[in-house]
Amino acid sequence: MSTGFIFALTGAILFAAGVAGMILIGHLLRRILAFNLMGSGAFLVLVGLAQRQDVVDPVPQAMVLTGIVVAVAATALALALVRKLHALTGQFELPDDVDD
Amino acid sequence: MKRFLHASLVLTLASAFVFFLAGAMLELGPTAIDLRVPVAAHLPESGVTHPVTAVLLNYRGYDTLLEIAVLLLALLAILAVVGEAPTSPSRRGHSVLQAMARLAVPSMVVVAIYLLWAGAFRPGGAFQAGAVLAAAAVLLHLVGLLPSWSRPRLGLRIGLAAGFALFLAVAAGLLTQGSLLQYPPAAAGVLILLIESGLTVSLALILAGLFLFLSREAEA
Numbered sequence: 001m002s003t004g005f006i007f008a009l010t011g012a013i014l015f016a017a018g019v020a021g022m023i024l025i026g027h028l029l030r031r032i033l034a035f036n037l038m039g040s041g042a043f044l045v046l047v048g049l050a051q052r053q054d055v056v057d058p059v060p061q062a063m064v065l066t067g068i069v070v071a072v073a074a075t076a077l078a079l080a081l082v083r084k085l086h087a088l089t090g091q092f093e094l095p096d097d098v099d100d
Numbered sequence: 101m102k103r104f105l106h107a108s109l110v111l112t113l114a115s116a117f118v119f120f121l122a123g124a125m126l127e128l129g130p131t132a133i134d135l136r137v138p139v140a141a142h143l144p145e146s147g148v149t150h151p152v153t154a155v156l157l158n159y160r161g162y163d164t165l166l167e168i169a170v171l172l173l174a175l176l177a178i179l180a181v182v183g184e185a186p187t188s189p190s191r192r193g194h195s196v197l198q199a200m201a202r203l204a205v206p207s208m209v210v211v212a213i214y215l216l217w218a219g220a221f222r223p224g225g226a227f228q229a230g231a232v233l234a235a236a237a238v239l240l241h242l243v244g245l246l247p248s249w250s251r252p253r254l255g256l257r258i259g260l261a262a263g264f265a266l267f268l269a270v271a272a273g274l275l276t277q278g279s280l281l282q283y284p285p286a287a288a289g290v291l292i293l294l295i296e297s298g299l300t301v302s303l304a305l306i307l308a309g310l311f312l313f314l315s316r317e318a319e320a
Contacts, residue, residue, distance in 0.1 A: 005125060012121040016114040023110050049125065058151035059135045062160060065152065066167045069227055069303070073174035076310035080178045083314070 004051040011044025026093045028082045032075060039071045147288025148220040156225065157292045161281035165271060168264045168299060171306050175260065175313075179252070182313055193244030201243040208236040216300050220289065226296040230303025237308035241315065249312040260309065263302025267295050 014037050021034030043064045050060035086092060139151050139159070146154040156164050212229040219225030240246035252260065270291055271281045283291050 008125050009122055012118050012125070016118045016121075019117075020110050020114040024107055045125075049128070052128070053130065053136075055136055057131070057134075057136050058139055058155050059160075062152050062155035063163070065156065065225075065227055066163050069231075070167055070170050072307065073171045073310065076314065077174045077177050077181075080181045080314055084181050 002052055004048045007048030007051075008045045009048075011041040011046075011048055013041070014038075014044065015041030017041075028085070028092050028094065029079075032078045032082070035078070036071065036075060039067070043067060145285035145288065147283060147285065147290075147292050150219065150221050150223070152223065153219045153225050153292070157295060158283060158288060161271070164299075165264075165267050165281070168267060168302065171303065172261065172264055175306050175309050178310065178313055182316070193242075197243040198245055201239050201245060205236045205240060208232055208239075212236075212300065212304070216296055219296060220293065226299035226303060229296075229300045230307060233300065233304030234307035234311075237304070238311050241312055246312075248315045249309060250316070252309075256305065259305045260302060263298040263300075266298035270295055 018034045018036075018038030018041055021037065022031055025031055025034060046060040046064050050057040082092065139155065142159070143149065143151060143154055146158040148154050148158070212232040215224040215232060216226060216229040217224075219228075237246060241248065249256070274280065274282060277284060
């Protein structure tokens with residue numbers, strides 16, 4: 001079992017934990033954290049699988065570098081929207097579906 | 101009870117997903133398309149000697165061009181959501197913290213310039229340099245030396261858009277030579293350093309703006 005596989009496996013676990021958090025947690029701040037956990041898991045899978053051969057593949061590394069910066073921007077936008085929701089409704093959760 | 105069932109179902113499915121994925125990753129053979137060979141083969145004409153920088157700014161320049169566009173778009177969306185609010189007076193920070201920040205920030209600027217320069221031949225580049233500069237701005241804000249930003253004025257707007265505009269101008273200028281973002285090998289190194297310098301300034305301002313535009317206390 002190589003180091004790269006351990007990274008990729010950790011990434012898969014983080015991704016699954018993030019998905020479970022997205023579904024189970026209602027509080028929007030924690031949901032953003034869960035979403036970031038999913039993103040970090042996907043990045044770890046990409047970087048981990050890129051180094052399973054003797055020479056590391058630079059293409060996934062460059063893609064992950066791009067992805068990290070975009071994830072930061074998306075998180076900031078999500079936080080701004082949550083703050084606006086809190087300022088307008090005083091809540092940190094989305095309203096429930098009617099048909100549930 | 102229903103909630104418990106719901107949670108256990110989700111957790112079971114997530115664990116099953118991890119097991120299947122781990123199995124698939126163990127079975128995974130060598131890559132069908134091996135990109136390491138072409139990346140290494142074209143490295144001498146890319147203008148840089150570090151493969152990740154070559155991928156980011158030469159082979160896959162489109163991705164980086166669109167990435168800075170996405171960042172700018174995210175910042176514009178945040179400005180639209182936050183709206184107009186007066187700048188809060190900067191908090192009085194602790195004088196020890198302020199002295200430490202005054203010591204740390206110049207070295208952070210030096211580190212950022214080094215990272216930008218080092219990107220051509222070792223890990224580093226515009227993103228890392230921009231992130232360090234943005235962290236310096238956030239540090240100054242947290243100790244009370246830099247007020248939060250309100251609606252950006254002309255200078256800040258130019259700074260925010262400069263990286264994207266410069267990148268786009270280089271890309272459009274290269275259209276006369278052939279295709280978009282295809283650098284002539286002789287000038288590739290200079291063009292990449294030029295684009296990366298612009299990207300560093302804009303990335304630092306955008307990333308700092310993500311924090312400083314949102315940190316207005318008057319609204320909270």
